[in-house]
Structure formats: C-alpha cells, structure tokens
Amino acid sequence: MHVLGDSHDAEGVRTHLAECAECRAQVIEIERLLAATSELEVPEPDAGFEARIWERQQRHLPQTSQATLDEPQLATVIPFWTLRRMAGVGALAAMLLVAFMVGLYSAPPGTEIVPEGSAPGGGDRILFVAVGDHLESARMVLVELVNAEDGESVDISAQQQRAQTLLANNRLYRQTARLHGQAAVADVLGDLERVLLEVARTSGEVPGEELDWLRERIASGDLLFKVSVIEGQTRRAATADVGGETL
Amino acid sequence: MNENLPEIIARAQAGEEEAFRMLVEQHSRSVFNVAYRIVGNPADAEEAVQETFLKVFKKLDSFEERARFTTWLYRVAANSAMDVARKRQRHATREAVLEGDDGQLLPFPTGAPGPEREAQGIQVSDRVSAALGRLTPGERAAFTLRHLQGMSIKEIGEALDMQSNAVKNAIFRAVQKMRRELAPFASEMS
Numbered sequence: 020m021h022v023l024g025d026s027h028d029a030e031g032v033r034t035h036l037a038e039c040a041e042c043r044a045q046v047i048e049i050e051r052l053l054a055a056t057s058e059l060e061v062p063e064p065d066a067g068f069e070a071r072i073w074e075r076q077q078r079h080l081p082q083t084s085q086a087t088l089d090e091p092q093l094a095t096v097i098p099f100w101t102l103r104r105m106a107g108v109g110a111l112a113a114m115l116l117v118a119f120m121v122g123l124y125s126a127p128p129g130t131e132i133v134p135e136g137s138a139p140g141g142g143d144r145i146l147f148v149a150v151g152d153h154l155e156s157a158r159m160v161l162v163e164l165v166n167a168e169d170g171e172s173v174d175i176s177a178q179q180q181r182a183q184t185l186l187a188n189n190r191l192y193r194q195t196a197r198l199h200g201q202a203a204v205a206d207v208l209g210d211l212e213r214v215l216l217e218v219a220r221t222s223g224e225v226p227g228e229e230l231d232w233l234r235e236r237i238a239s240g241d242l243l244f245k246v247s248v249i250e251g252q253t254r255r256a257a258t259a260d261v262g263g264e265t266l
Numbered sequence: 267m268n269e270n271l272p273e274i275i276a277r278a279q280a281g282e283e284e285a286f287r288m289l290v291e292q293h294s295r296s297v298f299n300v301a302y303r304i305v306g307n308p309a310d311a312e313e314a315v316q317e318t319f320l321k322v323f324k325k326l327d328s329f330e331e332r333a334r335f336t337t338w339l340y341r342v343a344a345n346s347a348m349d350v351a352r353k354r355q356r357h358a359t360r361e362a363v364l365e366g367d368d369g370q371l372l373p374f375p376t377g378a379p380g381p382e383r384e385a386q387g388i389q390v391s392d393r394v395s396a397a398l399g400r401l402t403p404g405e406r407a408a409f410t411l412r413h414l415q416g417m418s419i420k421e422i423g424e425a426l427d428m429q430s431n432a433v434k435n436a437i438f439r440a441v442q443k444m445r446r447e448l449a450p451f452a453s454e455m456s
Contacts, residue, residue: 053413061302064312068298069291072312076290076319077283 078217147257150192154250157185157211160218161237161246164230173230176223182215189215207245214242271335279326286326290319296336297343303410304347306399310354317346340415341425344407348426351403397447401440408433409440 036043160178167173193208214236221229237243274292277285294315301314321342329338398406407426411417412433417425422433 061299062308064295064298064308068312069294072294072315072319073287073290075316076286076323079320079323 147253151250151253151257153185153188153192154246154253156181157189157215158243158246158250160185161211161214161243164218164233165237165243167230169227169230171227172224173227174224175218175221175230179218179221179223182218186212186215186219204249207242207249210240210242211246275326275329275335279329286323289322293336293339294319297339300340300343300410300415301347301350303398303414304344304403304407305351305354306395306406310350311347314343314347314350317349318343321346337417337421340411340417341421344411344415344422344425345427348403348407351406393448394444397444400447401443402436404428405436405440405443408436412437 036046160181163178164175167175189208189212193205193212196202196205196208214233217233217236225233274285274288278289297315297318298311301318302308302311305311305314318339322339325342329335398409401409404426408422408428411422411425412419419430419433422428423430426433428436
C-alpha cells in the first residue's frame, strides 16, 4: 500500500526502507510491476465507436427519461388526486384497472376476479371497456407491425398515427399502476409504451431494418402475449360485474 | 472542448439531448479505457460503456457541479464494468459446472499466453495481462482504479460499493497475486 501511496505511516516506512535491503528490493519489484501494468496497451476502438454508442443510447433515452422523470415528479410534486382530476375519466379507468390487477395477481388460480368495490356500477363497466379498448387498439398496432410486408422501405404511417394517439392514455395507466405499487402491470405498460413511442417517432416510412428492430422489441419479453392477457382479463371484468351480462 | 464541459453538463441536466450526445461522444473512449482494464476484452468493455452512459443519464441530476465530472464518470464506469465482469464470471462458472470444470475460471481474454506463445517467447505485457486476468473482478477494479486512475480508497469504495478496508484488502491481494504470477519473469520487467 505504501507504493500506491496509501500507507498510514509513510515516513516510518521510508525510514525502514533505508535500513532494510530486503524490503527495499520488494518495493522495487512492486514498482516495476506497477510500471509494467501502466504500460499495458488498451486497444483503440474503431472509427465508428462513438456513433455506435450514441445510436444505442438514443434508443434507450425515451424509456430512461420516463423512468427518471415521470414517477418521482408525479409521486412527489403532483398529488394523486390532482392528477386524477386533471386526467378525468382516463385516470379513473386506470385506477379501476389497477384495482382489478390487484385481484388478478393475488387471487388463487381459477378464481373469477372482480375487483372489490367495482362490481355493481354500470359506469365502472364502461371504464373497463375503455381500458380494454385501449389495450386492443395497442395490440392491433403491434400485430400489424409484426405482420407488415417486408421491403426496403415500409409504410407504417397508419400505425404511427395510432401510436401517437394511444401514447397519452398508456402513459397515464402506467403511471397510475406504478404509483399504486403495481409493478408487474406498470412494467408491461412500460414495455408497450416504449414500442408505441418508437413507432410514434418514426416518419411513417421506415427502412426494413428499422421495422425488424421494432419487431424485435415487440417479440422481446412476449409483449403481445402480455398485452393480450391484460386485455382479456379487463374484458372479463367488464362483463362479470353485472353477473355475466354482455355489453 | 473541455472548457465547455460545465455548460454541456448543465444543458444535459436540463434535458437537452444534443448536450448528452456531446458528453457521450467526448467521453466514451476514456470510459472504454477504464472499462477495458477491468473487463479485459473489447466487446465487454463496449457493453460496459453502454451501461455507463445509461446510468449517467439516469443519475445526471444527482451530479453536483463542484465534483469533477470525469472522476464521477469513471466511478460509474468502474461499477458498470464490474457488473459486466461479474455477469461474465457467473456465466463462465455455470458453463464450467456443466462441463465438469473445477471452477477456477475468469481468464483475462486478451494476451493470456497459450503454450505455443509461451514457447515463442511472449512479451512482458502479455504476462501482465494474463496475471491481471487471474484476479477477481473486484480485485482488478480496485487495483485499476487506484493505480491507473489514481482514485482514492474512499472514492473506490463509493464506486464499487465496498468498505475502505475491503478496498485496501482487494488491492493488497491483487498486488500479491500479481507478484506471485510474475515472479518468474521479474528480471524481464526491469
């Protein structure tokens, strides 16, 4: 540690070294070792290194930005009820979704789940339908992208416009789920939001590689399947609250 | 370019993407340098660079102007490189278990001399690389940050989430192991 400058008693060590040839030889040996280590060459990254790093960073920026800014701001700056008043029906639907998902994740297998306090109201049913519709629309965007015809350049302008309109509600649902500790739901909605955001940010006409990349994002983590599961459960909740009466 | 660094950081903290891009492009090579010395191969070092800037973006708000940006950045880089090295080590250990190996793994992927190169007479730097490769990720990171980046024990402890005594022990063990490994070649290092 003395050689690296971390000795407790540097002066004492120096005095000892002046008198002890054996320790002096050891210090010289370690100094040589350190010098040899300093001279180790690090390979120079190729010319496109910075651009490559930035390109990958850019892909993560939106999701990182949301994780950094949204939850803390909403949790600490805007009281939930203010948020809810601001958001109106969308937030209420999100609350119901979260309440529903609490049941979904905690009920024994095979139990038909109806969130406590939400069963009787026809208004609740409408809100479940709204959430279900949102998830269905988002799922359709994903399905269309997955099944789009390959080509050098692919027109996804219809999906891009729908993704833009879906983003605001999706973000609201995700934030509400997160605020209420529903990490599993928030994570799925977060994954969905990242893909919607990427689609919304395109120019509408994308190169084939970009479409492939979007497809990879959709395929990773079984996003389509997870969205379908939540959508299906929401639909069932919408019909179950009036004893199975269909809408 | 560095005279504008505080301004660039402030703009990045305010959420300006272009400023963050400048930070990434200006510092990614030096971060690669730190990471490489810990993980030991270019691919893992590049992964550590990616992880570093993702963390930097998330934590940029917590960076205080009075601190030195590069010191803070290298701490994040060291931490990310350690994570990558540990992940690689866990993966290698799993593979070794499957293959019935003895678990003595973690070769430093560059420069480790095989029998043929040994016979041909390899460079001292290759031997040093191989010796570094036999350190644990923690030992390698602590040693690298102290000796090559000049960080204090306290800073290394913060970067690697270790107590000061653990940092000192890791550095001590690293030096001892390397001395043992390189003892046969001591005369070549003079």
